[in-house]
Amino acid sequence: MKEDKVIQPHHHHHQLLLRRLTVFSGNRLARPISFLLLLVLSYTLGYFSASPPPPPPPLQTPIDHHPTTTVAAQTFPDHNRFSTRCAAMPVPSKLIRQTVINRVFNGSSPYYSFPPPHVAHLLRPKRVKGWGSTGSVFETLIRKVKPRTIIELGTFLGASAIHMAELANRLGLKTQIICVDDFRGWPGFQTRFTDIGSINGDVMLMYQFMQNVVYFNVTDSILPVPYSTGSALEALCELGVFADLIEVDAGHDFHSAWSDINRAYKLLRPGGVMFGHDYFTAADERGVRRAVKLFAQVKGLRIQTDGQHWVIDSAESH
Ligand SMILES: C[S@@+](CC[C@H](N)C(=O)[O-])C[C@H]1O[C@@H](n2cnc3c(N)ncnc32)[C@H](O)[C@@H]1O
Numbered sequence: 001m002k003e004d005k006v007i008q009p010h011h012h013h014h015q016l017l018l019r020r021l022t023v024f025s026g027n028r029l030a031r032p033i034s035f036l037l038l039l040v041l042s043y044t045l046g047y048f049s050a051s052p053p054p055p056p057p058p059l060q061t062p063i064d065h066h067p068t069t070t071v072a073a074q075t076f077p078d079h080n081r082f083s084t085r086c087a088a089m090p091v092p093s094k095l096i097r098q099t100v101i102n103r104v105f106n107g108s109s110p111y112y113s114f115p116p117p118h119v120a121h122l123l124r125p126k127r128v129k130g131w132g133s134t135g136s137v138f139e140t141l142i143r144k145v146k147p148r149t150i151i152e153l154g155t156f157l158g159a160s161a162i163h164m165a166e167l168a169n170r171l172g173l174k175t176q177i178i179c180v181d182d183f184r185g186w187p188g189f190q191t192r193f194t195d196i197g198s199i200n201g202d203v204m205l206m207y208q209f210m211q212n213v214v215y216f217n218v219t220d221s222i223l224p225v226p227y228s229t230g231s232a233l234e235a236l237c238e239l240g241v242f243a244d245l246i247e248v249d250a251g252h253d254f255h256s257a258w259s260d261i262n263r264a265y266k267l268l269r270p271g272g273v274m275f276g277h278d279y280f281t282a283a284d285e286r287g288v289r290r291a292v293k294l295f296a297q298v299k300g301l302r303i304q305t306d307g308q309h310w311v312i313d314s315a316e317s318h
């Protein structure tokens with residue numbers, strides 16, 4: 001990319017020069033010196049611009065092979081500009097559950113008269129599957145932070161959320177876990193999860209997650225927010241729903257991870273901790289690790305690791 005940017009102006013410059021020169025010497029071609037000069041210059045310029053013109057730089061500058069120093073950030077400062085603050089008036093911890101129920105579920109708990117009859121026959125009493133969802137990082141951080149509020153981005157069937165709820169209960173904490181997931185999984189995930197049913201193309205993932213929460217008796221600790229991380233975090237930001245601990249485990253491509261991490265960090269209470277999976281798994285290459293590193297660099301934060309997880313403690317800067 002760097003090369004394109006250096007070469008391209010020269011290339012245009014040469015074409016312009018050549019055009020001017022041709023116009024200038026057009027009516028004097030009879031003069032041999034002019035002609036010779038033109039010949040030599042054209043040759044020289046032709047030498048420089050002989051290779052086919054480089055393609056214009058793509059709008060989204062890929063940074064796969066240029067980690068951390070972003071050409072994009074320097075060339076397009078706007079690319080990196082978004083608000084870094086949320087509502088000035090935080091919702092008090094003890095009002096968060098009711099606030100979410102009011103704003104997201106029109107005042108009535110989603111567990112009320114669950115499961116609906118047209119869905120019940122598609123659910124298993126318990127169907128949990130996670131990825132590193134019971135790693136030591138969860139217990140370490142819950143013991144350390146003693147969170148009143150946890151936001152989880154990426155919940156799937158609830159393995160990590162249920163684990164955190166049980167840990168918090170065991171430690172006698174009154175923790176509310178807000179689970180942000182569109183509960184769609186990913187396109188085609190049912191080829192691997194054949195037992196998660198659908199009704200007219202509507203995946204039953206949220207219902208099976210809720211069934212799991214009911215099964216493990218942690219409905220008091222866990223609330224789903226069944227929207228994309230982008231729109232859900234935007235809403236929580238406007239409402240002032242902040243968290244002491246935020247787990248980032250939704251989209252694992254660079255764009256998703258970068259956006260989720262930036263949005264999540266705004267929702268951390270002072271001294272809060274943000275962490276996520278796939279810093280050291282095959283998925284890290286898809287962008288998680290790159291997004292985490294870039295974010296820590298931009299904010300001057302330190303990345304710690306715990307098993308396959310990354311951890312950023314907002315209280316510990318460089
Ligand atoms: C790896 S799974 C989460 C696993 C869970 N944390 C656990 O350990 O059991 C990723 C989840 O992120 C959700 N997801 C991916 N992109 C999302 C987005 N943009 N908005 C909301 N949810 C998303 C998917 O629906 C999926 O359930």
Ligand SMILES: *[C@@H]1O[C@H](CO)[C@@H](O)[C@H](O)[C@H]1NC(C)=O
Pocket residue numbers: 106107
């Ligand atoms: C929301 O709740 C109010 C009051 O309980 C009710 O009148 C209204 O119909 C509900 N709206 C929806 C969309 O369910």
Ligand SMILES: *[C@@H]1O[C@H](CO)[C@@H](O)[C@H](O)[C@H]1NC(C)=O
Pocket residue numbers: 217220
């Ligand atoms: C379920 O959890 C509640 C607290 O949220 C507790 O009071 C109740 O005894 C539990 N029920 C069972 C069957 O464990």
